[in-house]
Amino acid sequence: MRKILLFILFFLFNVSKAYSLIEVDITRGNLNPLPIAVSPLFSDSDTKQELKNETNISKLGEKISEVVENNLRRTGLFNPLEKNAFLQNPDVAHLKPRFEDWKLIKAQALITGQVKFVDEKLRVEFRLWDVLAAKELMALAFTTVPENWRRVGHIISDKIYERLTGEKGYFDTRIIYVAEQGPKTKRIKKLAIMDQDSVNTKYLTLGNELVLTPRFNPTNQMVTYLSYFKNLPRVYLLDIETGIQEVVGDFPGMTFAPRFSPDGKKIIMSFAKDGNSDIYTMNLENRIVNRITNHPSIDTSPSYSPDGKFITFNSDRSGFQQIYVMKSDGSNVKRISFGKGLYGTPVWSPRGDLIAFTKLHKGKFYIGVMRTDGSGERLLTENYYQEAPSWSPNGRVLIFYRETKSNSEGKGFSAKLWSIDLTGYNERQVPTETDGSDPSWSSLLSN
Amino acid sequence: MSKSILLSSAFHALIIILTIVSLPFVAKKPLDLPPLISVELIQISEKTNIPFAPKAKKIIEKIKEEEKKLVSEQAPPKKIKKIKPEAIPMPDQKVEKIKQVDDKQNPEVEDTKVKQVSEFEKKEIFDPTNIAALIDKSKENLAETDVKSNKITQSQDKSLNNVGLTLSEEDALKAQIFGCWSIPLGLPYNENLMVRIKLKLKPDGTIIDSEILDHARMNKPGQNFYKVLAESALRAIQLCQPLRVPSTGYERWKDLQLNFDAREMLEG
Numbered sequence: 227m228r229k230i231l232l233f234i235l236f237f238l239f240n241v242s243k244a245y246s247l248i249e250v251d252i253t254r255g256n257l258n259p260l261p262i263a264v265s266p267l268f269s270d271s272d273t274k275q276e277l278k279n280e281t282n283i284s285k286l287g288e289k290i291s292e293v294v295e296n297n298l299r300r301t302g303l304f305n306p307l308e309k310n311a312f313l314q315n316p317d318v319a320h321l322k323p324r325f326e327d328w329k330l331i332k333a334q335a336l337i338t339g340q341v342k343f344v345d346e347k348l349r350v351e352f353r354l355w356d357v358l359a360a361k362e363l364m365a366l367a368f369t370t371v372p373e374n375w376r377r378v379g380h381i382i383s384d385k386i387y388e389r390l391t392g393e394k395g396y397f398d399t400r401i402i403y404v405a406e407q408g409p410k411t412k413r414i415k416k417l418a419i420m421d422q423d424s425v426n427t428k429y430l431t432l433g434n435e436l437v438l439t440p441r442f443n444p445t446n447q448m449v450t451y452l453s454y455f456k457n458l459p460r461v462y463l464l465d466i467e468t469g470i471q472e473v474v475g476d477f478p479g480m481t482f483a484p485r486f487s488p489d490g491k492k493i494i495m496s497f498a499k500d501g502n503s504d505i506y507t508m509n510l511e512n513r514i515v516n517r518i519t520n521h522p523s524i525d526t527s528p529s530y531s532p533d534g535k536f537i538t539f540n541s542d543r544s545g546f547q548q549i550y551v552m553k554s555d556g557s558n559v560k561r562i563s564f565g566k567g568l569y570g571t572p573v574w575s576p577r578g579d580l581i582a583f584t585k586l587h588k589g590k591f592y593i594g595v596m597r598t599d600g601s602g603e604r605l606l607t608e609n610y611y612q613e614a615p616s617w618s619p620n621g622r623v624l625i626f627y628r629e630t631k632s633n634s635e636g637k638g639f640s641a642k643l644w645s646i647d648l649t650g651y652n653e654r655q656v657p658t659e660t661d662g663s664d665p666s667w668s669s670l671l672s673n
Numbered sequence: 674m675s676k677s678i679l680l681s682s683a684f685h686a687l688i689i690i691l692t693i694v695s696l697p698f699v700a701k702k703p704l705d706l707p708p709l710i711s712v713e714l715i716q717i718s719e720k721t722n723i724p725f726a727p728k729a730k731k732i733i734e735k736i737k738e739e740e741k742k743l744v745s746e747q748a749p750p751k752k753i754k755k756i757k758p759e760a761i762p763m764p765d766q767k768v769e770k771i772k773q774v775d776d777k778q779n780p781e782v783e784d785t786k787v788k789q790v791s792e793f794e795k796k797e798i799f800d801p802t803n804i805a806a807l808i809d810k811s812k813e814n815l816a817e818t819d820v821k822s823n824k825i826t827q828s829q830d831k832s833l834n835n836v837g838l839t840l841s842e843e844d845a846l847k848a849q850i851f852g853c854w855s856i857p858l859g860l861p862y863n864e865n866l867m868v869r870i871k872l873k874l875k876p877d878g879t880i881i882d883s884e885i886l887d888h889a890r891m892n893k894p895g896q897n898f899y900k901v902l903a904e905s906a907l908r909a910i911q912l913c914q915p916l917r918v919p920s921t922g923y924e925r926w927k928d929l930q931l932n933f934d935a936r937e938m939l940e941g
Contacts, residue, residue: 247871248837249930250846253937255854255909303858334855334908356904358911363904392901393859579861602940622859649858 257649259305260390261332263357264295266309267339267350268316276343280372287316287341290350293379294337294386296423297397301387301623302652307333320353325360333357337386348372352382354389364389376425381672396618397422400466400668401625402440402449403643405429406661410632410639417451419466422618422667424657430464439483439614442668444576445490449666450474452484461493463510474508475515482526483571488534494518496526496539505539505556518556529581530554531574531598538562538572538581538598549583551598562600571614574598577621580648584613584626593626593646606650619669623647625656627663838926842919849917850931854909857901862939868903870910872929878915883907886930906933 267287269277277286298304312319313327320338328336339352351367366385368378377398384395405418417430417437431437431453440451447466452459459481461474474484477497484495493508505518505528519525523543530537538551549563549572563569567587574581578598585592585605591612594605612628625645632639641663643656656665838846860866869886885891885907891900910916910931918926 246837247928247930248926249932250838250843251932251934252847252850252854252906252909253934254847254851255856255935255938256852257858257938258855260855334912356908358908359904388897390901391857391859392898577861620859 257651259303260334261307262298262304262335262337263307263312263328263331263333264291264298264309265312265314265316265319265336265338266291267341267352268320269341269343273341273343277341277348277372280343280348281375283375286348286372286375287339290341290375290379290382291337291339293376293423294383297380297383298386300423300654302647302649303387303391307331323355323357325355325357328355328357335363335390337382339382343372344369348375348378350375350378350382354386376421377671380421380423384670384672393622394620394670396620396623396667396670398670398672399619400447400671401643401656401665402430402442402466402668403627403658403662403665404437404440405658406641406663407433417449417464418658418660418662420658427659430466430469439664441483441485441616441666443486443490444488444619444669445486447668447671448486448490450484450486450493452481459497461495461508474510475513483528485529487530488532494528494530494537496528505537518554519552519559520556525550527571529573532576532578536574536598538574540570540572549581549596549600551581562596562598563603564600565603573615573617575617575621576619580621582615582617582624584615593624595624595648604650606646606648607644607653612644614664616666618667623652625665625667627665629663838919845917849913850909853913854933855905856935856938857905858939860898860902860935860939862936864898866899866902866935868899868906868933870903870906870931870933872910872916872931874916874918874927874929876918876923876927878918880910880914880916883910902933902935906931909933 266285267290269287274284274286278284283289295306299306311331313330314324316338317340319336320340323336323338334357336355336357337352338355339350342349342351347369348371349367349369351365353362354364355361356363364385366382368381370378380398383397387393387395387397399422400419401422402417402419405416407414407416414433415437416433417440418427419430420427436454438452440449442449449464449466451462451464453462454460458476460476461481461484462471463474464471474493477495481495481497482503484493486493487507491510493510494505495508496503496505502522503524503526504520505525507516507518508514509516518528518537519539519541521541521543523541524547525539525541525543528537528539535554536551537554537556538549540547541550542548543550544561547568547570548561549569550559550561552559562581563583565585565587567585569583569585571584572581573583575595580595581598582593582595585594590608591610592605593607593612593615594603596603606624609628610631612626615624615626617624623645624647625643627641628644629641630639641661643658643662643665644653645656646653656662837843871884871886873881873883875881885903887899890896891903916929918929
């Protein structure tokens with residue numbers, strides 16, 4: 227018995243001396259865009275002819291893959307490879323890619339696809355492949371009317387983006403903005419809308435009245451904006467799908483930046499009553515106005531958190547314009563910006579983790595982000611004049627507008643839309659037909 | 674009934690006795706306590722407050738004097754006339770050579786044997802008829818050295834077996850993977866998304882097998898971020914192979930675990 231116990235003890239001691247597995251912590255990586263090969267979507271000659279008759283586009287498959295490629299390139303997270311380097315034909319690659327060939331050109335992901343014309347409808351199928359693991363990651367097919375081919379490209383881009391980054395895409399979206407024309411002192415301002423890739427621009431107002439701060443409803447394709455009618459500010463609601471427009475209300479004094487609540491049932495804005503600017507909400511169902519802040523200082527630019535429980539706004543109650551956060555009933559007001567300079571236009575990220583803002587310091591304008599408690603302030607871009615950041619629906623990219631300085635003769639002034647992602651490296655101008663300001667990003671159309 | 678109770682209690686008693694007997698720590702030995710030492714606590718000041726000890730002073734002075742004496746009495750090194758050896762001694766002929774020195778003045782017997790006296794002469798006395806023997810010998814020597822070197826590495830390995838990678842080895846591996854790992858930037862920084870991958874490696878650093886330790890989590894609903902991170906980590910490993918592993922100590926790192934954690938990067 228003693229021997230057995232000794233044996234057990236000996237065994238236990240030996241176990242404690244056993245070989246231990248070496249662990250290495252990898253906490254850093256590179257931010258290089260992922261090399262991706264977008265093989266053109268192939269179609270047989272009959273399909274090509276039929277689609278040409280329908281859409282007047284001879285190579286629709288290639289056009290769709292171009293849309294996907296451009297979308298992915300603009301994110302800054304992907305590096306679509308040069309098509310001339312592809313070794314495998316699109317039709318064969320779609321059936322079974324020769325991964326060695328795609329590895330040779332340093333592709334890590336591959337998109338293949340096919341376009342068909344079935345029952346007067348466009349059928350697009352695509353596959354996403356992991357080249358290094360030599361396996362299929364995703365395969366989907368969409369059927370729609372041929373005129374919708376660009377949207378199919380955007381939806382495919384969204385699916386690929388989501389599969390490779392883990393977060394939802396932002397390609398099947400629109401941007402509404404104020405289109406500007408004419409000299410600075412006599413600007414004609416119209417409400418305009420376009421796809422996020424600057425295609426399909428449409429003008430929603432005629433330019434007779436001044437329009438300001440259009441904002442999308444996060445749940446549907448409704449827009450709220452501010453317009454001056456007989457020099458009085460009016461808040462409007464506009465349904466993009468039907469074109470129906472209605473006046474929400476006339477408000478006294480200076481009214482600023484109406485914005486929807488996350489459920490789309492309320493509008494939050496600031497207006498001056500008895501000379502004092504405070505934050506109010508309006509229930510869109512019963513039009514009841516509710517006062518949220520009551521302070522002698524100027525409170526403006528309110529924005530809800532995505533769960534609707536908090537509101538961020540800017541106020542000069544500390545003596546300088548700073549960013550504050552409060553509960554949605556107006557209680558528990560806390561200042562969160564403490565840096566040097568003035569802070570304004572706070573916008574809560576759809577992901578809920580960050581607040582974007584405009585900062586003015588030493589004559590320069592910055593677009594930045596900070597956490598909702600005010601920590602981790604990061605300034606993403608600096609310029610002579612820029613403001614009004616608006617989040618992409620996935621909370622990764624900010625769109626804003628930037629003005630250039632006019633010379634002594636009053637020429638050279640321009641206002642352009644720009645976008646920047648959270649890394650601060652991927653800054654791009656968003657092309658518009660005319661000058662543009664006050665952009666707002668819609669939610670995903672395919673939701 | 675009573676019989677079974679008796680039997681049961683007897684067995685229980687037996688088990689208890691056996692346990693007590695077999696457990697070595699149960700048998701208490703009287704503690705062998707060392708005798709108590711009384712310690713006087715004194716206050717520490719800049720100068721010692723211990724009274725002057727003349728006896729101790731005498732002993733110290735005596736030691737000092739003895740040291741001086743030792744120095745002064747030491748004789749100068751004896752001048753020994755250096756005897757220049759005639760040739761570089763060969764390890765095999767050590768005994769013979771001493772004899773030769775003794776008999777050098779008056780050799781009684783004439784040595785007809787061919788002697789190797791230097792490396793240079795060694796070449797001259799090369800016997801072309803005996804090449805095979807020489808080759809064999811060289812082989813033996815090589816084998817000997819090989820065995821020796823192998824022995825050294827094995828012993829080193831044994832000593833390193835329970836040690837992880839050295840800092841430089843770890844840094845080299847990390848630096849290589851940093852270059853290969855494209856972090857999916859859409860991941861949230863405030864979630865625990867560490868991906869642990871166990872690798873089986875060949876001695877040259879190529880991967881025999883890779884296994885995600887929390888593989889089940891990849892296919893759970895709502896774990897898209899984890900899946901994306903795991904796939905990016907696997908891509909990084911594939912892209913990086915052969916991994917930059919140490920040239921020795923294969924037993925140590927043939928199984929390796931890499932923990933991919935992007936929070937630091939994503940937090941910015």
